[in-house]
Amino acid sequence: TISLKPVKAVMHNLLGIDRHRTFPKYSSTTFVSRFKRNSESLQAQYPRQISFFHGCYINYNYPQLGQDMVDVFNACGYGVNLLEEERCCGVALISNGLIDKARKDAERNMASIRRSVVELGRPVVGASSTCIFTMRDEYPHLLGVDNSDVRSSIDLATRFLFRIIDNGNVQLRFRPDFKKRIAYHTPCHMERLGWAHYSTSLLRMIPGVELTVLDSQCCGIGGTYGFKQENYPTSQAIGEPLFRKIEAANPDVVATDCETCKWQIEMSTPYTVAHPISILAQAIDFEETKKLNIK
Numbered sequence: 001t002i003s004l005k006p007v008k009a010v011m012h013n014l015l016g017i018d019r020h021r022t023f024p025k026y027s028s029t030t031f032v033s034r035f036k037r038n039s040e041s042l043q044a045q046y047p048r049q050i051s052f053f054h055g056c057y058i059n060y061n062y063p064q065l066g067q068d069m070v071d072v073f074n075a076c077g078y079g080v081n082l083l084e085e086e087r088c089c090g091v092a093l094i095s096n097g098l099i100d101k102a103r104k105d106a107e108r109n110m111a112s113i114r115r116s117v118v119e120l121g122r123p124v125v126g127a128s129s130t131c132i133f134t135m136r137d138e139y140p141h142l143l144g145v146d147n148s149d150v151r152s153s154i155d156l157a158t159r160f161l162f163r164i165i166d167n168g169n170v171q172l173r174f175r176p177d178f179k180k181r182i183a184y185h186t187p188c189h190m191e192r193l194g195w196a197h198y199s200t201s202l203l204r205m206i207p208g209v210e211l212t213v214l215d216s217q218c219c220g221i222g223g224t225y226g227f228k229q230e231n232y233p234t235s236q237a238i239g240e241p242l243f244r245k246i247e248a249a250n251p252d253v254v255a256t257d258c259e260t261c262k263w264q265i266e267m268s269t270p271y272t273v274a275h276p277i278s279i280l281a282q283a284i285d286f287e288e289t290k291k292l293n294i295k
Helices: 005-015 031-038 040-045 055-061 063-075 091-095 099-119 129-143 157-166 188-193 196-204 232-249 259-268 276-283 286-293
Strands: 048-052 078-082 124-126 154-156 180-184 209-213 253-255
Touching: 031 040, 031 055, 031 063, 031 078, 040 078, 048 063, 055 063, 055 259, 063 078, 063 157, 063 276, 063 286, 091 099, 091 129, 099 124, 099 129, 124 129, 124 157, 129 154, 129 188, 154 157, 157 196, 157 276, 180 196, 180 232, 180 276, 188 196, 196 209, 196 276, 232 259, 253 276
Parallel strands: 048 078, 048 124, 124 154, 180 209, 180 253
Antiparallel strands: none
């Protein structure tokens, strides 16, 4: 309903959300409900275990990315578990100055993360680069929530996967019929973390991929910044050089680890955007990969 013109007009006039902005669609089912119904009971069989910080986007907008994450990690011999409790990472609250609410959610997340890491020995892995950056770096710096004891066990999915493959603990096998031209966009926080090479290295492992790593600039959305009426023209102007680079590359799909970059690029160009984990899920030969990793 939020995509209907009358609803957009109301949000434009009353809430200051620009009527030109395209919103991500909500899924008819959440990731958590799908996971508990279809996958949760199967996870104990795997020899190694992680906890999955799925985040709001996967849970409410794109459960398929969550399922792709489960499928890829299962193929690598890792069981995937939900945290005991998960709250929003807090990035939207931080961006809009709601620091006290963000701090409360951060403290509850950290309690769940500590139970996972310290009591159960499970690292916490997420597909959202925004969520992982927020929990690792912005909790202590902006919210005063200490994470020093478990920070190194909060990891981005592509970084975690690359490292276990690189150290020889996991092997992947790929479908011979998978062929794609991919353009990778580095989100701003991935640039700051220096982690884009983990995602691009994984994509380069796929024999059928022709990868272009874009000389990326900010896509312009800046979290909730680009949704606001007064910021919309600036947001689009900031992203315009990136949109032109994508069009010049003319890929089959754009890859990025950030959900808000996905929204901005899909709204502003004719190209579909996929997470590297979803591309891996399409490319992996699951049967052969499981044979290598599950003894």
